[in-house]
Amino acid sequence: MVRRTFQLIPGVGPWKEKDLWARGIHTWEDFPESGVVLGQKLDGLARQRLALAREALEHRNLTALAAMIPPREHWRLYPEFARDALYFDIETNGNQEQEPTVVALFDAEGLRVFILGRNMDELPEAMARRRLWVTFNGSCFDVPVLRQYFGKRFPTPEAHIDLRFVCRRLGMGGGLKEIEDKLGLGRPPHMKGVNGWDAVLLWRAYLARGDVEALRFLVEYNLYDSFQLRALMDTAYNRALDELNMDAVARLPVFERGEVLYDVSRLILELGPTQRDLKVLERVRAQDRDLRQD
Structure with missing residues (x-):
């Protein structure tokens, strides 16, 4: 479930996350490497945050992941x-x-x-x-x-x-x-x-x-x-x-x-x-x- 979490992107809350899922962007890997997804200003930051999240998960860096994901969603890390x-x-x-x-x-x-x-x-x-x-x-x-x-x-x-x-x-x-x-x-x-x-x-x-x-x-x-x-x-x-x-x-x-x-x-x-x-x-x-x- 953690790989489906987009609320680690600033400006993305529960509703915008669900919108991404509805558009077929189910996981971090599904987020397009180019093109407009969340908006020109936000897309660059989104890709940076997702790259950091992938690296943190690969290295099992729980501290970094917990800092990025809102506390109310920490259950997804379980x-x-x-x-x-x-x-x-x-x-x-x-x-x-x-x-x-x-x-x-x-x-x-x-x-x-x-x-x-x-x-x-x-x-x-x-x-x-x-x-x-x-x-x-x-x-x-x-x-x-x-x-x-x-x-x-x-x-x-x-x-x-x-x-x-x-x-x-x-x-x-x-x-x-x-x-x-x-x-x-x-x-x-x-x-x-x-x-x-x-x-x-x-x-x-x-x-x-x-x-x-x-x-x-x-x-x-x-x-x-x-x-x-x-x-x-x-x-x-x-x-x-x-x-x-x-x-x-x-x-x-x-x-x-x-x-x-x-x-x-x-x-x-x-x-x-x-x-x-x-x-x-x-x-x-x-x-x-x-x-x-x-």
Whole structure:
């Protein structure tokens, strides 16, 4: 789809792009090397921009392509750079000064979880390895929270697709879970109805009592928030092609989450108490013994 994108030419918006398609100029290669297409003043610039775009794509220069293509159309870059994609979601402590508590990443290498007080400091380096970020409302929440927390250590991606806005343009409003349910991508029964505030409560239960089961539930919830984005991205891309009547462009196979559910179970079971958690439990048990004596 990226090769069919003409909105990288200054002065070409959605309607003029569709006009080019209607005139048989479907791809960059179809743009005539001579003659008047967009107008004498614009044609020279158009050919220059298309040449730059072809060179950037040939060298897989995502930074250059993302700079040329309007952010609202960055979804078109997805198939070309899907192997470089990072799907992620964060949970926070719910305080006025938001801190990330659990962050789940999903990419071509699989799932990873970063937990405050355990391995959260390793997150910036892990995220920096991927050039294309995919989130749901991440441009408004996740990324600002992480940037505030990590400061200059936090990386900037070459491109960021925020599915909240892609889905809204496709007539799919609402939150992530609501959209998943409408698309048949719903979560298992024990995850139904769990929301962001529940995630805050689970974290607070873990901190207060060293409740590892609360942490495991929180991590599972967060993992779903990350890898479900892959299926939503595939589905949104296909629907966007349908909206543009791009019958000649291949649709993407929608990601099947069964491929990662084993990894979800493994990561959750590996979570055990830290020395700090054990000290919390010791204090709680001591208080419990005191109460029983009363």
